Amino acid sequence: MxxxxxxxxxxxxxxxxxxxxxxxxxxxxxxxxxxxxxxxxxxxxxxxxxxxxxxxxxxxxxxxxxxxxxxxxxxxxxxxxxxxxxxxxxxxxxxxxxxxxxxxSNWMGSPSEMISSWQQASASPYEELTSKFAPWIGLEELALQARDGKALISAGQRVPQVWRTEGAESNLLRLFSTWNDAALLGSQRSLALLSPVVAGSYLGIEQAVTVDARRKAITEMVERGEIDGWQSSVMITALLAATSKAAYSPGKHFAQPHRTDASKNLNFHSGRALADRSVDIATTAEEFVRLLFRRPxxxxxxxxxxxxxxxxxxxxxxxxxxxxxxxxxPYTAQQYSRFYHVLDTLALGVPHPLQIYRGAVTSGLYPNGRYFSPFCxxxxxxxxxxxxxxxxxxxxxxxxxxxxxxxxxxxxxxxxxxxxxxxxxxxxxxxxxxxxxxxxxxxxxxxxxxxxxxxxxxxxxxxxxxxxx
Ligand SMILES: C[S@@+](CC[C@H](N)C(=O)[O-])C[C@H]1O[C@@H](n2cnc3c(N)ncnc32)[C@H](O)[C@@H]1O
Missing domain, CATH: 3.40.50.150 (Vaccinia Virus protein VP39)
Incomplete structure (x- = not known):
């Protein structure tokens, strides 16, 4: 040697x-x-x-x-x-x-069977969540149909969130309240996971709702004993892949979404918003399930x-x-937990209370208590x-x-x-x-x-x- x-x-x-x-x-x-x-x-x-x-x-x-x-x-x-x-x-x-x-396991089912069970299990949470965000999803759909990136950005800036509740109707406020309770208790009970926090920023509103419905379905399928640990990791990884692909941020990380204040020339961002918000979360995730099944x-x-x-x-x-x-x-002071907190929350399936800095949430919408690595x-x-x-x-x-x-x-x-x-x-x-x-x-x-x-x-x-x- x-x-x-x-x-x-x-x-x-x-x-x-x-x-x-x-x-x-x-x-x-x-x-x-x-x-x-x-x-x-x-x-x-x-x-x-x-x-x-x-x-x-x-x-x-x-x-x-x-x-x-x-x-x-x-x-x-x-x-x-x-x-x-x-x-x-x-x-x-x-x-x-x-x-x-x-x-x-030596489970004899095919990826198609798994995908079909996943679709069925997510149908009801999807319906419930879309009904709560209906007016905002409607605005987003119109903007996408018209290929109007600026209208898309504007819909994202106006949708109510747990950290910006203005304009929220009672059913959305109830959803936020359940999210807050689950975040305080560290429980998987909330129907919504990401949509009350990152809808309209890192993800489109319908995209965030789809991610949540799919993630809820995984939790329920595990609870019912319908899938084992590997299968649940496959579905979670597939959702991570779709979420990463759709992320509206420089470099597809979650340190900060693209900044789109009115003072900026929004041409670049409009194009990005149209491309990123057009990612079909369900189809992308399902394709990834098939890829994972093909791994030796x-x-x-x-x-x-x-x-x-x-x-x-x-x-x-x-x-x-x-x-x-x-x-x-890692070799720099940049903590991975700052760049990928949305993916970690999605994988865990439990909402986290948001970090408050000087009386407001952070621009990256970071959760509290992120991991800090000694290597950084x-x-x-x-x-x-x-x-x-x-x-x-x-x-x-x-x-x-x-x-x-x-x-x-x-x-x-x-x-x-x-x-x-x-x-x-x-x-x-x-x-x-x-x-x-x-x-x-x-x-x-x-x-x-x-x-x-x-x-x-x-x-x-x-x-x-x-x-x-
Ligand atoms: C440079 S990346 C690794 C990239 C990886 N080799 C790849 O090809 O994707 C560093 C990783 O270290 C992890 N990390 C940072 N500090 C850690 C620690 N103290 N213990 C375990 N993992 C840590 C981060 O979560 C991140 O995934």
Whole structure:
């Protein structure tokens, strides 16, 4: 095995002369990326897998820490590995369960049967919700028929919400009151989940109602014992995919919807509103169910662990005989929980009270009590990486860590830890002779598409590999 010895001083040189990595394997990697997700590794998956393939044998147990969209986990299962996907996000865990086939039974039904049961179960909640939002859905439909993006935006700005109740009739106010009670109790009892919060902003009004009706149907089908854990994760993942596709925001995240105040030239936004609000949630979700059914059943049983990575200890890795740990943590101060809270709420099926800042809801409509990752904190990142490196070393596992460096002069988001600092940690824990750094061919997408952040696709992406003794 070719292990490059490197000191912090040698890293700059090494990045100028990247170690040869085999190019992405020609075969179709056959992975599904359910949602648009910042920092997902779909583009670099081929090279990541090539590097890992040299370090493992068929049937080895591996961890995919910070599994996100699960594309890396899917790639690892395609290598014949036994994968444990770990992420703190409920949406990410649903996606991993669905794509990895965790708990997939030998149920003989077809996707068409599942889709048809889902349609039937969502018919009544859909009817009830549409009747409550009827005048607003009517306005939205007229605007869509007339291809009038500005009227569409205006309908979205006027629809009553739990945080903006003006103009709400009594039946809508009752819906909001049930939503508020459920949010306070953390219960799944509310008929509406997203529509009282994001209808007219991130989603169209009819789209939000469809998502809610479909999500309610899943809860009820689980309660009636009609679907198992894997089937419910398939439907949830399909809804996540449709919601992501329809999201009316830059980059399809949920940090903030497109800003559409009257002072702006709305031509761009009108076009986007027409395109995004035209996404048919039900059809898109149903197509995704079919795609998930087509995924191969992995040879090795995988698992999904919804937990903070920093709570994993060496004994847990040892008990599973983990040979290799791949990790793709966040490196900037931007919390994923800020960007994907709508997907997490949807996956959980429980409304959250909204965060109030200076007497008002936030422009991103964030829920209270979002998760804050230590990896996104300048103060906590170093100790968090030290702990992670030590845990993996103590368990006798090789570690493969993705890192994206900030290109020279890039004004993009600052990293919480530099590559030098990261290498130092791994040199100390694994010994410098056991650590190598490889540069991948292309760059990383920045979190922000705002003015201050460059579209720094040329920020080099790196793999740090620490070999177990
Ligand atoms: C860069 S993304 C991972 C992308 C993923 N490899 C993919 O290809 O889609 C980082 C992920 O880390 C998760 N995360 C952040 N802090 C975490 C923590 N302390 N424990 C577990 N997951 C965490 C986020 O929810 C997010 O999904």
């Amino acid at each position: 070719n292990v490059a010895k490197c000191s912090p001083e040698a890293i700059t040189e090494l990045l100028r002369n990247p170690l040869p990595l085999r190019l992405a394997r020609g075969e179709d990697l056959n992975v599904l990326r359910p949602v648009q997700y910042l920092g997902n590794k779909q583009r670099s998956l081929g090279v990541i897998l090539s590097a890992i393939e040299d370090l493992v044998s068929q049937g080895d147990a591996v961890f995919d820490l910070f599994s996100g969209t699960s594309v890396v986990s899917q790639g690892l299962t395609a290598l014949g590995l036994k994968v444990s996907a770990v992420d703190v996000s409920t949406a990410c865990c649903a996606m991993a369960q669905a794509t990895l086939g965790v708990g997939r 059943r992995p040879e090795q049983a995988s698992e999904v662990l919804q937990m903070p990575v920093n709570e994993i200890n060496a004994d847990e890795l040892k008990s599973r005989n983990v040979h290799l740990v791949y990790a793709d943590p 904190s300048k103060r906590q990142a170093t100790p968090a990486f030290e702990e992670l490196a030590t845990t993996c070393y103590d368990a006798g596992a090789t570690m493969v860590l993705s890192y994206s460096t900030s290109a020279n002069g890039s004004t993009g988001n600052q990293r919480m830890i530099s590559l030098d600092e990261l290498c130092k940690i791994f040199f100390e824990v694994y010994g410098s002779a056991a650590v190598e750094v490889r540069e991948l061919a292309h760059g990383y997408r920045q979190f922000n598409s705002g003015d201050s952040a460059r579209p720094s696709r040329d920020d080099p992406e790196v793999l740090l590999i620490a070999h177990a003794a």
